[in-house]
Amino acid sequence: MAFDMFPDLKTKPLFRNGRTIYSCQRSQKIFPFKKRKFFDQSTLPTFDGAFHCEDIFNSSNKRTNGNNMVSATESSSSVTSQHASLDSRDYKVKLSIKSFKVPELFIEIPTTTTxxxxxxxxxxxxxxxxxxxxxxxxxxxxxxxxxxxxxxxxxxxxxxxxxxxxxxxxxxxxxxxxxxxxxxxxxxxxxxxxxxxGSDLGAVCSLAKASTADKMSDSxxxxxxxxxxxxxxSRRIRRPFTVAEVEALVQAIERLGTGRWRDVKLHAFDKANHQTHIDLKDKWKTLVHTARISPQQRRVELVPQEVLDKVLAAQAYWSYRRQLVKAEV
DNA sequence: CTTAGGG
DNA sequence: CCCTAAG
Structure with a gap:
C-alpha cells in the first residue's frame, strides 16, 4: 500500500463520517476559537497526543475502484491497517493512526507569548x-x-x-x-x-503575572x-476573574446596581486592575447565568455558591427596580 | 465615551 | 473577550 503524506486534494474525502471531518472554515476570522465544545463532546476519545481515525467502506459499495485507496504517512507513526474481509470485492478498510509526529519543527516564540x-x-x-x-x-x-x-x-x-x-x-x-x-x-x-x-477590601489589586514561556529561547x-x-x-490575554474580584464585583453591584459599569469599575476595583468596566459587565452576565444553572452543569466551582446566591439576589432586586422605573414613566 | 447585547 | 449599534 502506498503511503503519501498529503494525498491529492482531488481524491475523495476519506472521512465522510460526520464525526471525523474537521472543516476549518477560515472564511472570516481564524480566531476567536469557539470550537472548544467541539472537542469536549468526546469527539476524540483517544486523542491524548495521538491521532486516531478510522473509516469503513460500506460493503454495499463493492465496486470501489482504486481511487479510494487509503493513504497515510508513515513518518514516525504507527499505522495499523486491517482488512475486515479477505474478499477483494468486499472492500473494508480500517485505518488507525496513532502517534502522528512531525519531526523537526522549531518555532521561535517570544517570552511574552500568550x-x-x-x-x-x-x-x-x-x-x-x-x-x-x-x-x-x-x-x-x-x-x-x-x-x-x-x-x-x-x-x-x-x-x-x-x-x-x-x-x-x-x-x-x-x-x-x-x-x-x-x-x-x-x-x-x-x-x-x-x-x-485580592484583598479583603473592596479594591482588587493584581500582581505581576509570572510567565514561563522562554523554554524555547534557544531553539x-x-x-x-x-x-x-x-x-x-491579537486579543487581550485572557485573565479569568479571581474569586476576590468576583466578590468585589458582587458587592459593587449590590450597592450600585447593574447598568453603571463605569462606576462599578471605579468603586470596586483598583485603578490598575486590568478588568475594564466592559469586562465587569460581561462577568456579571456570566455570573448570573452560572448562578441560574444547576451546580452540576457548572464546571469547576470557581465561585462559591454563597456568592452566586448574592448574584441572583442582586440581579433580581435590580431587575425589579428597573421595571419600576420603567413603569413610572 | 458609556450602555447594552449579540458574537 | 470582541464588536458595535445606540444613547
Whole structure:
C-alpha cells in the first residue's frame, strides 16, 4: 500500500463520517476559537497526543475502484491497517493512526507569548511550511483546575509559585490538517500562569503575572516568525476573574446596581486592575447565568455558591427596580 | 465615551 | 473577550 503524506486534494474525502471531518472554515476570522465544545463532546476519545481515525467502506459499495485507496504517512507513526474481509470485492478498510509526529519543527516564540498568540505563531509556521495547499486549523482545549488538591487546612496557598485562586489554566493546542484526508498532530503548549490576589477590601489589586514561556529561547528557528507585526489581530490575554474580584464585583453591584459599569469599575476595583468596566459587565452576565444553572452543569466551582446566591439576589432586586422605573414613566 | 447585547 | 449599534 502506498503511503503519501498529503494525498491529492482531488481524491475523495476519506472521512465522510460526520464525526471525523474537521472543516476549518477560515472564511472570516481564524480566531476567536469557539470550537472548544467541539472537542469536549468526546469527539476524540483517544486523542491524548495521538491521532486516531478510522473509516469503513460500506460493503454495499463493492465496486470501489482504486481511487479510494487509503493513504497515510508513515513518518514516525504507527499505522495499523486491517482488512475486515479477505474478499477483494468486499472492500473494508480500517485505518488507525496513532502517534502522528512531525519531526523537526522549531518555532521561535517570544517570552511574552500568550496562548492566543502562540496558536497564531504555530499557525503561521505550519502554513509557511505547507503552503496554501492545505487547510490548517488550530484548536485548543483548555482545562481549568480549580482545585489544586491541597491539604484541607491550606486555606490560602500563597506560598506556592502559581497559586491563583482560580487555579492554573492549562492549555493544549491541537493542530488539525485537512486535505482530503485528515492528518493531525499535537503539540503541548503551555504559557501564561496568571496569578492575582485580592484583598479583603473592596479594591482588587493584581500582581505581576509570572510567565514561563522562554523554554524555547534557544531553539533553532526553522521558520522565522515575526514576533511583532500582527498586533491588530491579537486579543487581550485572557485573565479569568479571581474569586476576590468576583466578590468585589458582587458587592459593587449590590450597592450600585447593574447598568453603571463605569462606576462599578471605579468603586470596586483598583485603578490598575486590568478588568475594564466592559469586562465587569460581561462577568456579571456570566455570573448570573452560572448562578441560574444547576451546580452540576457548572464546571469547576470557581465561585462559591454563597456568592452566586448574592448574584441572583442582586440581579433580581435590580431587575425589579428597573421595571419600576420603567413603569413610572 | 458609556450602555447594552449579540458574537 | 470582541464588536458595535445606540444613547
Amino acid at each position: 496562548v492566543g498568540s502562540l496558536k497564531r505563531t504555530v499557525m503561521e509556521a505550519i502554513t509557511a511550511i505547507l503552503g496554501d495547499g492545505l487547510h490548517v486549523g488550530i484548536f485548543s482545549k483548555e482545562r481549568r483546575h480549580a482545585k489544586m488538591m491541597l491539604p484541607p487546612h491550606t486555606k490560602n496557598p500563597s506560598n506556592l509559585p502559581f497559586s491563583a485562586p482560580g487555579g492554573i489554566t492549562r492549555h493544549t493546542t491541537f493542530l488539525m490538517l485537512q486535505a482530503g484526508t485528515s492528518h493531525a498532530f499535537s503539540i503541548p503548549a503551555e504559557t501564561n500562569f496568571n496569578s492575582s490576589v 533553532r528557528a526553522l521558520v522565522p516568525v515575526p514576533a511583532i507585526g500582527r498586533g491588530e489581530l
